[in-house]
Amino acid sequence: MAIAVAPTFYTGPLTMAPVESSQIAAIGYDAATLTLGVTFKQGGHYRYAGVQPEDFEAFRQAPSAGRHFDKFIRGRYSYRGVQNPPAGDADVPGALDHLTRALQSTSEQIMRSEVRAAMAALGAS
Secondary structure, X not given: OOOOXXXXXXXXXXXXEEOOOOOEEEEEEEXXXXXXXXXXXXXXXXXXXXXXXXXXXXXXXXOXXXXXXXXXXXXXXXXXEOOOOOOOOOHHHHHHHHHHHHHHHHHHHHXXXXXXXXXXXXXXX
């Protein structure tokens, strides 16, 4: 009689990387524990146990992260939702959005300042 062993879920931080996808915000992987982390754009962060490195690499390089997830990950691995992901997990996409907005705002401020200076120089001559 075979004894089923429950998967072990890694609870430490994962390095998450944003992906181009309408469904998925970021993915991360811990090779030592075979743990895949997925953060969805609609909310929710999940850990998938027993994901082999080559399966993660295929996911990472897939032309469509959402399609790959639906076809090769969803329903194939044990998973667990993470209510409060460790620092560094789900924060990456939000931090990138924040930095993008800050850079855009800074660029706009610099351009406005340069336009004002140019207009002042033209008015002064």
